[in-house]
Amino acid sequence: MDLEHFLTGARVELPQMLAARERRAALQQAALEKYPMSLISFTLNIAGPVKVFPLAVRTYEEGLGQIRCQCRVMGVPVVHTQELRETTGYEALLSVDAPARALKEALARLEQNSSLGRLFDIDVLDANGRKLSRTELGLPERTCLVCGKPAFQCSSTRAHSLDEILSHTCSIMWDYFAERYGVQLASAASRALLYEVLATPKPGLVDKANSGSHRDMDIVTFETSALALIPYFKAFVTYGVDHCDRDPGTFLADLRPIGIQAEFDMLRATGGVNTHKGIIFSLGLILAALGAFYGQERTPTRQELRELCQAIAAPLAADFDRLDGGGACSHGERTYAAHGIRGARGEALDGFPTLFDAALPTMDALLDQGVSLNDAGVVTLLHIIAAAQDTNLIARSSYERMEAVRAEVQALLDRDLPLPQLLAETAELDRRFIAENLSPGGSADLLALTYFIRFLEQEGLLCSSPVRFQSAADLR
Numbered sequence: 001m002d003l004e005h006f007l008t009g010a011r012v013e014l015p016q017m018l019a020a021r022e023r024r025a026a027l028q029q030a031a032l033e034k035y036p037m038s039l040i041s042f043t044l045n046i047a048g049p050v051k052v053f054p055l056a057v058r059t060y061e062e063g064l065g066q067i068r069c070q071c072r073v074m075g076v077p078v079v080h081t082q083e084l085r086e087t088t089g090y091e092a093l094l095s096v097d098a099p100a101r102a103l104k105e106a107l108a109r110l111e112q113n114s115s116l117g118r119l120f121d122i123d124v125l126d127a128n129g130r131k132l133s134r135t136e137l138g139l140p141e142r143t144c145l146v147c148g149k150p151a152f153q154c155s156s157t158r159a160h161s162l163d164e165i166l167s168h169t170c171s172i173m174w175d176y177f178a179e180r181y182g183v184q185l186a187s188a189a190s191r192a193l194l195y196e197v198l199a200t201p202k203p204g205l206v207d208k209a210n211s212g213s214h215r216d217m218d219i220v221t222f223e224t225s226a227l228a229l230i231p232y233f234k235a236f237v238t239y240g241v242d243h244c245d246r247d248p249g250t251f252l253a254d255l256r257p258i259g260i261q262a263e264f265d266m267l268r269a270t271g272g273v274n275t276h277k278g279i280i281f282s283l284g285l286i287l288a289a290l291g292a293f294y295g296q297e298r299t300p301t302r303q304e305l306r307e308l309c310q311a312i313a314a315p316l317a318a319d320f321d322r323l324d325g326g327g328a329c330s331h332g333e334r335t336y337a338a339h340g341i342r343g344a345r346g347e348a349l350d351g352f353p354t355l356f357d358a359a360l361p362t363m364d365a366l367l368d369q370g371v372s373l374n375d376a377g378v379v380t381l382l383h384i385i386a387a388a389q390d391t392n393l394i395a396r397s398s399y400e401r402m403e404a405v406r407a408e409v410q411a412l413l414d415r416d417l418p419l420p421q422l423l424a425e426t427a428e429l430d431r432r433f434i435a436e437n438l439s440p441g442g443s444a445d446l447l448a449l450t451y452f453i454r455f456l457e458q459e460g461l462l463c464s465s466p467v468r469f470q471s472a473a474d475l476r
Contacts, residue, residue, distance in 0.1 A: 204433030232262035240291020392441035
């Protein structure tokens with residue numbers, strides 16, 4: 001691990017640390033006098049002369065959040081909080097109206113069960129200022145974060161070098177936040193799939209009103225599939241994080257096996273029903289790209305994201321070169337051979353133009369006007385159908401019928417109807433699509449991606465200008 005990359009803060013000397021310790025003791029005494037109740041004192045165990053750096057700041061804020069959450073779970077009020085943010089380390093004092101012993105037991109479990117807990121230094125003082133120890137509560141001693149032996153033993157014998165200790169410290173922090181980032185993105189991806197299927201009315205597609213042109217699936221099928229895919233969405237992110245320094249053009253070969261396994265588990269969960277095969281491909285590329293940006297400690301813009309997705313997808317061009325010589329096998333390949341339509345692979349190769357140039361601007365404008373996420377999704381879907389050459393429509397009818405549908409939907413949008421009337425017309429379109437067994441499944445996938453990008457921006461995981469992570473707030 002490159003410690004110089006992480007330890008970018010100011011160095012402090014021993015006299016400063018001793019002065020900080022005295023100041024903390026004085027502040028604790030003042031807090032106990034003003035608030036005669038249990039007092040939680042929180043800081044981090046960071047070895048070496050650099051106590052404050054971006055990863056440490058995020059870890060401190062995460063720990064403080066976990067302490068507050070623990071108090072809420074216990075149903076005890078935090079009466080007052082005081083923080084010091086100095087180069088000698090961030091510190092927090094929380095006056096809590098609860099028995100000190102119960103607090104110490106709960107917070108010791110937090111230290112033990114949180115993967116960051118070994119870095120937390122949480123003291124609990126009773127109303128008289130007495131600090132409760134782990135041993136008097138019968139709790140196990142703190143262990144060394146390097147080897148797992150009793151911490152006092154390794155400390156007294158200086159069993160590990162400073163670089164070794166700091167390397168483990170930074171690894172604990174980095175792994176924790178990378179894991180949480182993957183969970184956040186996987187959750188947002190699954191949520192986007194649910195918002196897509198629940199958007200109503202959608203012509204020919206499963207929604208809250210009916211199962212569209214599908215006899216083998218319903219909302220429950222889609223919900224089951226979305227939940228089954230969460231581990232694979234996280235796996236795509238983790239791959240991007242772990243390989244962020246590699247040429248993105250090499251990603252695809254490794255991402256494909258993850259996608260194949262995801263498809264297998266999707267089919268197993270749904271009893272053989274293909275609910276999300278197309279979206280696994282598209283989301284896999286986007287999630288891996290986001291993971292790579294995270295590994296580089298950058299929050300990308302939309303434009304940066306689409307450019308990296310395009311770089312990851314670049315090897316797909318060879319698929320079409322191969323097909324130019326014949327040998328089409330899948331429906332998508334036959335559609336390309338017959339009409340030159342490249343489908344989802346073409347979208348990825350071109351940097352998802354329908355998503356970024358048509359769908360997202362439409363949804364942005366609608367949400368800015370106060371339109372609900374449901375109604376914005378329905379109208380955005382209409383714009384996607386009009387803009388994209390949906391291979392699912394071709395599969396269920398013909399190339400000519402797909403083009404006629406696009407023109408028909410565009411004509412509906414051109415009427416510039418009030419939203420209630422447009423939704424009513426869409427419901428009528430749904431009835432006609434069902435009668436013809438039409439289903440714009442590729443457009444539905446793009447709608448799910450649109451929701452996903454919006455969710456990322458709401459959570460601060462995608463931004464309007466490139467930034468470096470500075471604190472835990474950057475991941476919220």
